[in-house]
Amino acid sequence: MSKTVKINKVKGGVCAPKGFHASALSAGIKNPDDPRLDLALIYSLVPCSAAGTFTTNRVKAAPVKVTQAYMKADSVQAILSNSGNANACTGIEGISHARQSAKVIAKELGIRQRQVALCSTGVIGLPMPMVRILPKLPELAQNLGPKNGDDVARAIMTSDTTKKEISISVKIGDHTVKIGACAKGAGMICPSMATMLCFITTDAHISSASLQKTVLECVDESFNRITIDGDMSTNDTVIALANGESGMPLIKRNSAECKQFREALQHVMLAMAKGLVKDGERVTKFVTVEVKGARTYLDAQKVAEAVANSALVKSSWNGNDPNWGRIIHAVGYSRAMVREELIDIHIGGKAACLGGLQSKTSMDTLRNIVSKDAFTITIDLHLGKADYQIYSSDLSPEYIDFNRSEYAYWKQARKDGLV
Amino acid sequence: MSKTVKINKVKGGVCAPKGFHASALSAGIKNPDDPRLDLALIYSLVPCSAAGTFTTNRVKAAPVKVTQAYMKADSVQAILSNSGNANACTGIEGISHARQSAKVIAKELGIRQRQVALCSTGVIGLPMPMVRILPKLPELAQNLGPKNGDDVARAIMTSDTTKKEISISVKIGDHTVKIGACAKGAGMICPSMATMLCFITTDAHISSASLQKTVLECVDESFNRITIDGDMSTNDTVIALANGESGMPLIKRNSAECKQFREALQHVMLAMAKGLVKDGERVTKFVTVEVKGARTYLDAQKVAEAVANSALVKSSWNGNDPNWGRIIHAVGYSRAMVREELIDIHIGGKAACLGGLQSKTSMDTLRNIVSKDAFTITIDLHLGKADYQIYSSDLSPEYIDFNRSEYAYWKQARKDGLV
Numbered sequence: 133m134s135k136t137v138k139i140n141k142v143k144g145g146v147c148a149p150k151g152f153h154a155s156a157l158s159a160g161i162k163n164p165d166d167p168r169l170d171l172a173l174i175y176s177l178v179p180c181s182a183a184g185t186f187t188t189n190r191v192k193a194a195p196v197k198v199t200q201a202y203m204k205a206d207s208v209q210a211i212l213s214n215s216g217n218a219n220a221c222t223g224i225e226g227i228s229h230a231r232q233s234a235k236v237i238a239k240e241l242g243i244r245q246r247q248v249a250l251c252s253t254g255v256i257g258l259p260m261p262m263v264r265i266l267p268k269l270p271e272l273a274q275n276l277g278p279k280n281g282d283d284v285a286r287a288i289m290t291s292d293t294t295k296k297e298i299s300i301s302v303k304i305g306d307h308t309v310k311i312g313a314c315a316k317g318a319g320m321i322c323p324s325m326a327t328m329l330c331f332i333t334t335d336a337h338i339s340s341a342s343l344q345k346t347v348l349e350c351v352d353e354s355f356n357r358i359t360i361d362g363d364m365s366t367n368d369t370v371i372a373l374a375n376g377e378s379g380m381p382l383i384k385r386n387s388a389e390c391k392q393f394r395e396a397l398q399h400v401m402l403a404m405a406k407g408l409v410k411d412g413e414r415v416t417k418f419v420t421v422e423v424k425g426a427r428t429y430l431d432a433q434k435v436a437e438a439v440a441n442s443a444l445v446k447s448s449w450n451g452n453d454p455n456w457g458r459i460i461h462a463v464g465y466s467r468a469m470v471r472e473e474l475i476d477i478h479i480g481g482k483a484a485c486l487g488g489l490q491s492k493t494s495m496d497t498l499r500n501i502v503s504k505d506a507f508t509i510t511i512d513l514h515l516g517k518a519d520y521q522i523y524s525s526d527l528s529p530e531y532i533d534f535n536r537s538e539y540a541y542w543k544q545a546r547k548d549g550l551v
Numbered sequence: 552m553s554k555t556v557k558i559n560k561v562k563g564g565v566c567a568p569k570g571f572h573a574s575a576l577s578a579g580i581k582n583p584d585d586p587r588l589d590l591a592l593i594y595s596l597v598p599c600s601a602a603g604t605f606t607t608n609r610v611k612a613a614p615v616k617v618t619q620a621y622m623k624a625d626s627v628q629a630i631l632s633n634s635g636n637a638n639a640c641t642g643i644e645g646i647s648h649a650r651q652s653a654k655v656i657a658k659e660l661g662i663r664q665r666q667v668a669l670c671s672t673g674v675i676g677l678p679m680p681m682v683r684i685l686p687k688l689p690e691l692a693q694n695l696g697p698k699n700g701d702d703v704a705r706a707i708m709t710s711d712t713t714k715k716e717i718s719i720s721v722k723i724g725d726h727t728v729k730i731g732a733c734a735k736g737a738g739m740i741c742p743s744m745a746t747m748l749c750f751i752t753t754d755a756h757i758s759s760a761s762l763q764k765t766v767l768e769c770v771d772e773s774f775n776r777i778t779i780d781g782d783m784s785t786n787d788t789v790i791a792l793a794n795g796e797s798g799m800p801l802i803k804r805n806s807a808e809c810k811q812f813r814e815a816l817q818h819v820m821l822a823m824a825k826g827l828v829k830d831g832e833r834v835t836k837f838v839t840v841e842v843k844g845a846r847t848y849l850d851a852q853k854v855a856e857a858v859a860n861s862a863l864v865k866s867s868w869n870g871n872d873p874n875w876g877r878i879i880h881a882v883g884y885s886r887a888m889v890r891e892e893l894i895d896i897h898i899g900g901k902a903a904c905l906g907g908l909q910s911k912t913s914m915d916t917l918r919n920i921v922s923k924d925a926f927t928i929t930i931d932l933h934l935g936k937a938d939y940q941i942y943s944s945d946l947s948p949e950y951i952d953f954n955r956s957e958y959a960y961w962k963q964a965r966k967d968g969l970v
Contacts (some may be wrong), residue, residue, distance in 0.1 A: 450951060538872060539872050
């Protein structure tokens with residue numbers, strides 16, 4: 133896609149577009165003594181067109197189920213989110229907890245319960261500590277303001293080490309439109325028509341149907357192109373809200389303005405997606421895996437995903453080892469059509485393997501490239517014209533160590549009398 | 552399958568069955584200063600019926616390609632194997648190296664070149680140091696003897712910490728038959744109609760066709776049921792040789808004797824397969840993942856493989872964390888038909904999750920179970936009658952650390968003038 137819009141960074145995160153307010157506070161969801169922000173609200177002063185994509189995991193968290201039903205029935209005007217508890221595998225009680233929160237927030241904001249989208253992230257299988265959440269909801273609504281975008285980005289962090297946030301302005305037709313977004317990622321991240329939490333706000337004027345189409349297209353080229361550990365979460369959600377407050381006329385489907393908006397939205401989503409990989413749990417390297425010359429698009433995707441998800445390949449990247457033998461072994465088991473003797477592998481533009489054989493490039497040259505924080509692996513199958521790109525990371529001993537135990541959550545839940 | 556044969560352990564490994572000799576020595580394949588055994592030969596005094604299964608990786612090592620061609624054309628009487636170099640991604644030169652070794656060994660043994668099966672295991676992408684291998688082949692043939700089974704089991708080890716070897720005797724009909732086997736595993740291990748190296752010898756009298764059928768059936772319930780890191784090697788090979796030297800009459804297809812032989816072979820293969828998992832790279836736990844109540848066999852397999860391959864699930868096992876939330880999240884993304892509210896998960900026979908919800912079992916009880924060296928996870932989907940079982944392991948920080956670099960291999964290859 134050729135670039136047609138000029139993108140300017142602006143401040144404000146999800147509050148950058150006109151008419152969006154936000155707030156966040158600490159409800160001690162994980163642990164009453166933890167002062168970190170864990171409850172957040174985004175609110176549009178007027179009802180919005182809305183689009184959403186959700187996890188394709190068959191085990192879906194309660195807020196995913198509730199939000200999918202709400203969005204079918206009504207417009208969206210607010211997003212209530214929390215970290216510290218995924219409200220997943222919590223049965224009827226979990227559904228009831230999600231609805232109860234939406235009800236309280238709706239009453240505070242003077243909107244309908246079904247206009248509140250809900251997102252949770254955190255440990256799976258524990259009931260929500262409603263005793264700590266419910267009393268905080270009125271305060272959350274009262275604290276809404278036009279400058280709290282940052283706080284939302286911070287409140288949804290779990291094992292993230294930095295907040296993931298962007299806001300831009302673009303000229304669409306004759307009007308200046310703003311788009312803001314925040315996201316959280318870190319673990320349980322794998323491409324599969326689904327993503328982690330990402331909230332997008334815009335003052336563009338677009339129908340829900342056009343917004344949904346555009347969001348799906350952009351997700352396919354951003355969040356669906358990343359992998360950290362190959363594990364897909366029960367809570368993945370992208371919600372985009374467009375309130376039309378920029379004053380522009382309605383963006384018509386397939387118009388030049390629609391293309392410009394798509395390009396801007398794509399920029400925002402790709403920035404968020406890459407941000408998730410860079411801040412993946414204990415990740416030290418950002419690796420772009422580029423597949424070219426595949427017979428079909430699906431074959432290119434299979435090869436890229438096999439390489440990007442291989443534990444052995446990711447371990448070698450962690451060790452600064454330009455190990456093309458492990459890369460080609462993953463290419464071979466990807467189930468794509470490949471012919472060993474045609475496969476070229478370039479690392480940072482330098483040939484590592486040509487026609488399935490070790491190239492003449494010195495190993496020290498290749499080692500210097502994979503010792504960097506970011507590099508690109510290019511695999512050319514020389515069988516056709518299809519290509520695919522994926523953003524991946526190394527896998528570190530520290531990732532395993534970090535994920536060895538969530539036992540502390542259970543102990544707190546027992547203390548809370550929840551289990 | 553009900554047990555019908557009594558299995559007695561005997562000594563001797565692959566040399567336990569009558570008429571099999573073996574030898575092994577150190578050729579310094581990885582490094583001339585390394586005194587470990589790395590070159591091995593198994594030889595039957597008479598030509599054998601033979602069966603083989605090979606990696607389904609589309610990138611196949613030279614010895615796999617050569618052996619598949621040889622076995623189509625001729626009987627097998629010897630297996631030549633080496634560790635330290637996989638002879639994979641080595642092009643025409645690699646094929647020529649494999650053939651050259653077979654030719655020398657065949658001449659020494661007075662058999663045809665195509666009667667020599669070849670297996671290599673080690674690093675991918677480096678040419679074989681033939682300058683060190685070729686001079687050792689005559690000595691290898693001359694050293695053949697009926698008591699060297701152990702040496703072969705040791706010579707094929709790479710990152711294995713213990714040799715994997717078994718030999719048994721069983722009564723089939725009125726005759727005593729022996730079966731011996733050795734295997735190597737450790738990393739790049741994933742179930743997919745393929746295995747690591749495993750050599751099986753028997754003095755049973757069976758046709759190649761019946762042996763092949765029996766081997767495939769047994770592989771499907773042993774080597775295809777294990778996973779360590781989800782990575783499938785370029786060199787996986789199982790070869791079974793039957794020389795008929797026990798003096799029994801030919802085992803007829805579908806006879807009672809055939810069933811007895813299958814049962815004995817299954818015992819041997821399952822012991823080897825479980826041995827590979829237990830000695831997986833930096834593995835601390837042996838975990839049996841049992842899926843029940845799936846709608847279809849394929850669904851049961853998908854669920855078992857998703858759970859057994861999840862980096863997050865395997866990390867939690869490493870941390871003694873009975874984290875059923877991570878297990879159910881992998882069940883959900885397995886692409887099998889599941890209904891969250893019907894899923895039961897038992898850990899070591901104790902309920903962890905019932906109907907998709909946390910059970911009443913104390914977390915300390917569950918934690919005690921997953922703190923053991925071996926335990927079983929049972930997932931009942933309550934949707935049908937299909938089941939599947941897989942043998943898996945934890946994933947440790949030490950696995951990643953161990954696999955960070957194979958750079959030393961490349962440095963040695965450069966010293967050898969091979970790259």
